[in-house]
Amino acid sequence: MRIALDAMGGDYAPEAIVKGALLAAPKLDKEDEILLIGKEDIIQSLLQEYGYTGSNIKIVNATQVVEMGEHPTKALTQKPDSSIAVGYGLLKAGKADAFCSAGNTGAMLVGAMFSVKAIEGILRPSIAGLVPKLKGGYGLILDVGANADCKPEVLEQFGELGSIYAKYVLEIENPKVGLMNLGEEEGKGTVVTQAAHQRLKANTNINFIGNIEGRDMFNDKADVIVCDGYTGNIILKLAESIYDILNEKNMHDPFFDKFNYEAEGGSPILGINGNAVIGHGVSSPLAICNMVKQAQKMVASKLSERFKRNYSA
Amino acid sequence: MRIALDAMGGDYAPEAIVKGALLAAPKLDKEDEILLIGKEDIIQSLLQEYGYTGSNIKIVNATQVVEMGEHPTKALTQKPDSSIAVGYGLLKAGKADAFCSAGNTGAMLVGAMFSVKAIEGILRPSIAGLVPKLKGGYGLILDVGANADCKPEVLEQFGELGSIYAKYVLEIENPKVGLMNLGEEEGKGTVVTQAAHQRLKANTNINFIGNIEGRDMFNDKADVIVCDGYTGNIILKLAESIYDILNEKNMHDPFFDKFNYEAEGGSPILGINGNAVIGHGVSSPLAICNMVKQAQKMVASKLSERFKRNYSA
Numbered sequence: 001m002r003i004a005l006d007a008m009g010g011d012y013a014p015e016a017i018v019k020g021a022l023l024a025a026p027k028l029d030k031e032d033e034i035l036l037i038g039k040e041d042i043i044q045s046l047l048q049e050y051g052y053t054g055s056n057i058k059i060v061n062a063t064q065v066v067e068m069g070e071h072p073t074k075a076l077t078q079k080p081d082s083s084i085a086v087g088y089g090l091l092k093a094g095k096a097d098a099f100c101s102a103g104n105t106g107a108m109l110v111g112a113m114f115s116v117k118a119i120e121g122i123l124r125p126s127i128a129g130l131v132p133k134l135k136g137g138y139g140l141i142l143d144v145g146a147n148a149d150c151k152p153e154v155l156e157q158f159g160e161l162g163s164i165y166a167k168y169v170l171e172i173e174n175p176k177v178g179l180m181n182l183g184e185e186e187g188k189g190t191v192v193t194q195a196a197h198q199r200l201k202a203n204t205n206i207n208f209i210g211n212i213e214g215r216d217m218f219n220d221k222a223d224v225i226v227c228d229g230y231t232g233n234i235i236l237k238l239a240e241s242i243y244d245i246l247n248e249k250n251m252h253d254p255f256f257d258k259f260n261y262e263a264e265g266g267s268p269i270l271g272i273n274g275n276a277v278i279g280h281g282v283s284s285p286l287a288i289c290n291m292v293k294q295a296q297k298m299v300a301s302k303l304s305e306r307f308k309r310n311y312s313a
Numbered sequence: 314m315r316i317a318l319d320a321m322g323g324d325y326a327p328e329a330i331v332k333g334a335l336l337a338a339p340k341l342d343k344e345d346e347i348l349l350i351g352k353e354d355i356i357q358s359l360l361q362e363y364g365y366t367g368s369n370i371k372i373v374n375a376t377q378v379v380e381m382g383e384h385p386t387k388a389l390t391q392k393p394d395s396s397i398a399v400g401y402g403l404l405k406a407g408k409a410d411a412f413c414s415a416g417n418t419g420a421m422l423v424g425a426m427f428s429v430k431a432i433e434g435i436l437r438p439s440i441a442g443l444v445p446k447l448k449g450g451y452g453l454i455l456d457v458g459a460n461a462d463c464k465p466e467v468l469e470q471f472g473e474l475g476s477i478y479a480k481y482v483l484e485i486e487n488p489k490v491g492l493m494n495l496g497e498e499e500g501k502g503t504v505v506t507q508a509a510h511q512r513l514k515a516n517t518n519i520n521f522i523g524n525i526e527g528r529d530m531f532n533d534k535a536d537v538i539v540c541d542g543y544t545g546n547i548i549l550k551l552a553e554s555i556y557d558i559l560n561e562k563n564m565h566d567p568f569f570d571k572f573n574y575e576a577e578g579g580s581p582i583l584g585i586n587g588n589a590v591i592g593h594g595v596s597s598p599l600a601i602c603n604m605v606k607q608a609q610k611m612v613a614s615k616l617s618e619r620f621k622r623n624y625s626a
Contacts, residue, residue: 134558145495148503182458182546190461190543214550218558230503231544233495235551237527242555245447245531251564 001299003028003292004096007038008065008083009103010283014038017102018046020288025057027293034292035060035096037083062086068281072106076114084108088115091274098295100266102279102288109146109269109278116274119304121311123154125271126161127278129236131225132258134218140166141180141217143229144236144267150228152195155179156203161270162224163206164310168301169268169294170223178212178222180231186211192228200226205310218255265291268298275304314612316341316605317409320351321378321396322416323596327351330415331359333601338370340606347605348373348409350396375399381594385419389427397421401428404587411608413579415592415601422459422582422591429587434624436467438584439474440591442549444538445571447531453479454493454530456542457549457580463541465508468492469516474583475537476519477623481614482581482607483536491525491535493544499524505541513539518623531568578604581611588617 005021007014021034028034033056036043040061047057064082066075076085084103088111090096101108109127112118118125128142140162147154159177166175179197181189186197188211200208212221217235227235243259246252257263265287266277275298279291298304318334320327334347341347346369349356353374360370377395379388389398397416401424403409414421422440425431431438441455453475460467472490479488492510494502499510501524513521525534530548540548556572559565570576578600579590588611592604611617 148495148501148506180547182461182543188461190541193461193543214547214552215554215557217551217554219554228503230495230506231547234493234527234544235547238530238548238551239527241528241530241532244528245568249566249568251566253562253564255558255562 001097001296002033002035002095003295003299004035004037004060004087004090004099005292006083006087006101006103007036007043008062009101010279011068011281012283013102014042014046016283016285017288018043019050019285020283020292021057022050022052023285023289024292025054028056028296032056032296033058035090037062037087039063060086060090066104066107068104070104070107072104072110075104075107076111084111088112091276092116097299098275098277100277100279100291100295102281102283102291105145105278108276112269112272112276116272119271119273119308119311122271123157124150125269126158127267128162128165128270129232129267130264131217132255133220134255135220138170138264139223139225140170141225141227141232141235142270143227144232145229147229149230150192152192152199155192155196155226155228156199158226159200159203159206159208159224160310161307162226164306165268165270165303166223168303168306169297172223174207175223176209176221177206177224177226178209178216180225180227181211181213184211184213262287262290265289265294268294271307273304273308275299314410314609315346315348315408316608316612317348317350317373317400317403317412318601318605319396319400319414319416320349320356321375322414323592324381324594325596326415327355327359329596329598330601331356332363332598333596333605334370335363335365336598336602337605338367341369341609345369345609346371348403350375350400352376373399373403379417379420381417383417383420385417385423388417388420389424397424401425404589405429410612411588411590413590413592413604413608415594415596418458418591421589425582425585425589429585432584432586432621432624435584436470437463438582439471440580441475441478441583442545442580443577444530445568446533447568448533451483451577452536452538453483454538454540454545454548455583456540457545458542460542462543463505465505465512468505468509468539468541469512471539472513472516472519472521472537473623474620475539477619478581478583478616479536481616481619482610485536487520488536489522489534490519490537490539491522491529493538493540494524494526497524497526575600575603578602578607581607584620586617586621588612
C-alpha cells in the first residue's frame with residue numbers, strides 16, 4: 001500500500017513530519033511506501049540530514065503550502081499545487097491508498113469534499129476522535145468538529161459510520177453505540193438528541209445501547225459515542241487539557257497517558273471515497289508515525305470500501 | 314439568616330443531611346439558623362442519636378417525600394407537604410432566606426418555578442456549576458442541565474446571571490465571560506452560538522472576552538462559561554468522572570481534589586425570586602455542610618435581590 005503524507009502541514013513541519021516518516025517506515029510491510037508530499041528539495045535535504053538510506057519513502061513534489069490560518073476553500077482554489085491538493089489528487093487517482101496531514105483541518109475536510117467526495121448516501125462526512133477506555137483500548141467519538149449542528153438523521157448515520165470503524169479498524173465485535181446526552185432516560189436531551197435517540201433505537205444495523213452521560217466517556221458503556229461536532233470538539237479538547245494539566249503536575253498513569261494526542265496520531269475522516277486522517281497541528285514525529293500506522297490499519301481493513309458497500313446497497 | 318435544608322432529599326438522606334447540618338451549624342453566625350425540613354420524629358431522633366445539643370438547628374415538619382425518580386411536576390402536585398414543597402413555601406413566605414436540597418433535581422427546579430418563580434425579565438432560570446480553576450478559586454459554568462436547548466438571547470442572559478454570581482458570591486472583580494465553542498474565531502460554532510456571540514459582544518453589562526474552547530475550561534481565560542444545558546451537563550459530569558478515575562488510581566492533587574462535588578456542595582439556581590441550591594444526589598455530610606455554607610454566602614451577598622434589581626430597571 002501507499003500512504004501519502006503531507007510533509008508541509010503542521011506547526012513543526014516539515015522537520016517533524018519527515019522525522020515521523022522515518023520512524024514509521026521500518027514499521028510498515030516491505031512492499032508498503034510512504035509518499036512524502038511537499039517541496040522536493042527541502043524534503044530531500046532533510047532525508048539526507050537525518051541519514052535516511054531506505055527505499056520505501058518516496059517524494060512527491062508539491063510547490064505550494066496551505067498555511068494553518070488560511071481560509072480552506074480559498075486556499076485550495078488558489079493553491080492547486082499545495083501539498084494538501086496534491087495529496088488528495090493522489091488519493092482520488094488511486095495512486096495513494098490513504099492520505100494523512102497535520103495541516104489545516106478545514107482544508108483537509110474541504111479538500112476531501114472537492115476531490116474524493118462524500119460517499120453517495122452519506123449525508124455529512126464526519127471527523128472522529130479516538131477515546132481511550134479504562135478497560136484498555138480505544139473507543140470512538142464522532143463528530144468532533146466537522147459538523148457543528150447536526151440533524152437527527154445525521155447523528156443516526158454517525159452511529160453507523162462509527163460502528164464500521166470500530167468493528168474493522170478497532171476490531172471491536174458488535175460495537176456498542178451510545179448517544180451522548182444529559183441523562184440516561186430516552187426522553188432527556190435537546191430536541192435533536194431526542195429525535196436522534198428514536199432513530200438510533202430503530203436502526204437495526206447498529207447495536208444502540210441508549211443515552212450515555214459525560215461520566216460514561218471513558219467507561220465500558222459505549223464503544224462508539226455519537227454527538228454533534230460542537231459537543232464532540234469541546235469534549236475532546238477538554239480531555240486533552242486534562243492530560244496537559246496532569247503532565248505539568250508530573251502525574252503519570254498509563255490510562256491518562258493515552259489522552260496524549262501523540263498516542264494515536266490522528267482523527268480519521270469517515271464517509272468519504274478514500275482513507276484520510278487529520279493530525280493535530282502540534283504533531284510531533286511520534287504522533288506522525290502513529291498517524292501513518294493508523295492509516296495503514298484503515299487501508300488494511302478496507303475501511304473506505306466497507307463504507308461504500310454499506311451505502312451502495 | 315435562616316437556611317432551609319431538605320432533610321429527606323438525597324441518596325443518603327436523612328442521615329447524611331442531618332450529619333451535614335451538624336457540621337455546618339457551628340460554622341454559621343450566632344444568629345443564623347438551619348431549618349431541617351422533613352419528618353419531624355425521624356429528624357428529632359437522629360439529632361438525639363448524633364448528640365446534638367445546640368440551638369440553631371430547628372425542625373420544620375413535612376410529612377411527604379419526593380423520591381429521586383419521581384416525575385417532578387406530578388410529584389409536587391401530589392405531594393404538597395413534601396419537604397421540597399414546604400422548603401419553597403418557607404422561601405416564598407420569607408421565612409427562609411435560602412433553600413438547599415440534594416433531592417430530585419427536576420422537582421427542585423419545578424418547585425422554584427411554581428413557588429418563588431422566575432424573576433420578571435428572566436427568560437429561563439439556570440442551574441450553574443462551579444468550576445475549579447488552576448490559578449485557585451472557582452469559576453462558573455451555566456447552564457448545566459435546566460435548559461437543554463437555549464436560544465441566543467437565553468445564552469446572553471446566562472452571561473449576565475453568571476457575571477452577577479461571580480462578582481458578588483465568588484468575589485471576582487469584573488468577571489470575564491466566555492462562550493464555550495469549538496473555535497476561538499467569532500464565526501465558529503453552531504447557528505445558536507454564532508448568534509449568541511454577537512449578542513454577548515454587544516452587551517455592555519458584561520465583560521465578554523469571546524469564544525473559549527474545551528481546553529480553556531480550567532485556565533484563566535473566562536470566569537463565567539456560557540453554554541446550553543446539554544453541553545454544560547456533559548462537561549460537568551465528564552469533569553466529575555475524571556476526579557473519580559484519579560481517586561480510584563490513588564492519584565491526588567489539590568487542584569483535582571476540587572473536582573470532587575463535595576468541595577462546594579451544590580449548584581445554585583440563578584434567576585429566581587430567592588436563593589436555592591441543588592446538591593448532588595450522593596451528597597455526603599461534608600457536601601451538605603458546604604452547600605449550606607454556599608447558601609449562606611449567597612444570602613450574605615444579597616444575590617437574589619441583585620438579580621431582581623438588575624432586571625427590574
